[in-house]
Amino acid sequence: MWKTALKPRWIAGFIFAIALSGVFVLLSQWQFGRSTRPEVPVNPTTEQVQPLTATLQPGEFFHGSVADQMVTAQGTYSPDKQVLVPGRLHDGKSGYWVVSAFAVNGAPALAGAAASPQTWIPVARGWVAAPGDAAAPPSGTVKLTGRLLPSEAPVAGKAPQPGEASAVSVAELINYWEVSSYPGFVSATAEVMDGADISAAAVPGKLLPLDIGPQPPAQHVNWLNLFYSIEWVVFAGFALFIWWRLVKDDYHRDLEEALDEAEASATPEQHETPQQKVQP
Numbered sequence: 001m002w003k004t005a006l007k008p009r010w011i012a013g014f015i016f017a018i019a020l021s022g023v024f025v026l027l028s029q030w031q032f033g034r035s036t037r038p039e040v041p042v043n044p045t046t047e048q049v050q051p052l053t054a055t056l057q058p059g060e061f062f063h064g065s066v067a068d069q070m071v072t073a074q075g076t077y078s079p080d081k082q083v084l085v086p087g088r089l090h091d092g093k094s095g096y097w098v099v100s101a102f103a104v105n106g107a108p109a110l111a112g113a114a115a116s117p118q119t120w121i122p123v124a125r126g127w128v129a130a131p132g133d134a135a136a137p138p139s140g141t142v143k144l145t146g147r148l149l150p151s152e153a154p155v156a157g158k159a160p161q162p163g164e165a166s167a168v169s170v171a172e173l174i175n176y177w178e179v180s181s182y183p184g185f186v187s188a189t190a191e192v193m194d195g196a197d198i199s200a201a202a203v204p205g206k207l208l209p210l211d212i213g214p215q216p217p218a219q220h221v222n223w224l225n226l227f228y229s230i231e232w233v234v235f236a237g238f239a240l241f242i243w244w245r246l247v248k249d250d251y252h253r254d255l256e257e258a259l260d261e262a263e264a265s266a267t268p269e270q271h272e273t274p275q276q277k278v279q280p
Contacts, residue, residue: 004251010243017243021236028232034225046070046214049145052104052186058119059110062150062183068214071186072145073121075104077137081120081177083165084134090127090208098125098207099168099185100137101177102144110180122173122185126200126207131163133206142193146186147212187212 004010052073055066081101088097099122107119123144128134155166165172174181187210191199201209 001248001251004247004254007250010247010250013243013246017239020239024232024236024239028229028236031225031229031232034222052121052148052182053106053108055148056182056184058107058180058182060183064150066148066184067150069148070145070189071148072143073102073104073186074106074141074143075102076141077102077123077139078120078177079136079139081179082134082137083173083176084128084131084163085124085165085168086160088127090210093129095127095129096131096134096164097127097168097210098134099123099165099173100125101173101179101181102142102186104182105141107182114178114180116179118179119182120177120179121182122168122170124168124185124187124210125191126188126209128206128208135207138191138193138198140193142191142198144186144188145190145192146188147214148184148186149212150184 046068047070049070049072052071055069055071056062077100083099084096085099086094086096088095101120102123103118103120107121109115109117109119123146125137149168151170152167154169154172158166160166165176168185170181170183170185188199189201189209190197197203199209200207201211
């Protein structure tokens with residue numbers, strides 16, 4: 001059968017089948033890429049810094065529309081309201097997030113017996129490799145700029161060490177600090193005091209910046225495009241199958257023609273039966 005496949009026309013047919021299969025595979029990849037697409041494009045307005053007090057209100061539900069929004073606020077840190085969140089990676093190394101409570105100037109105060117006179121928001125100020133590397137937050141009025149993020153869920157079944165928290169969870173932190181809080185936290189990118197930026201991004205030291213960018217939008221699967229991508233792969237295999245089938249049919253035709261020629265060229269004696277060869 002290989003002799004039949006090496007005929008010039010079938011070699012040309014094989015090259016055509018390979019090229020056609022390649023086109024089908026490319027179409028499959030294109031359809032597969034279209035099957036997983038973001039539900040919404042990345043919103044460029046999240047990079048436009050907005051006042052925190054105008055973006056999110058304390059005591060309200062954290063709306064997804066304000067997630068990743070860059071915000072700014074003025075206020076003060078409390079030196080006795082700071083925790084470390086272990087198990088956080090930075091350039092492949094495990095360490096701690098330094099999270100401090102920030103009293104927001106001009107934030108509305110919450111009502112209730114357990115409400116504090118001021119409203120606070122947790123601020124992830126940076127990353128340290130060891131607990132001893134975490135210094136106290138700056139004192140004085142600070143103009144904070146950072147990315148607004150939703151509260152994390154506390155880690156169940158994990159008892160944090162003293163001075164630590166299992167996650168940047170507002171529900172967990174307000175119990176530690178006993179303050180009223182916004183329903184989210186800020187990843188600091190700048191901390192300006194007296195005209196100078198004293199954040200981890202501006203001042204070299206053991207406290208390293210987090211550099212948290214906008215999170216990618218959620219994706220959904222388009223099952224129709226996914227089905228089309230599988231269909232194109234089947235077509236690619238079918239093109240090669242058709243070539244192989246045509247070669248096989250040609251091979252059988254060659255065998256039949258060779259057999260017919262052998263029978264036609266046989267001598268009369270080769271066709272006589274033993275009885276016909278017996279002389280009277």
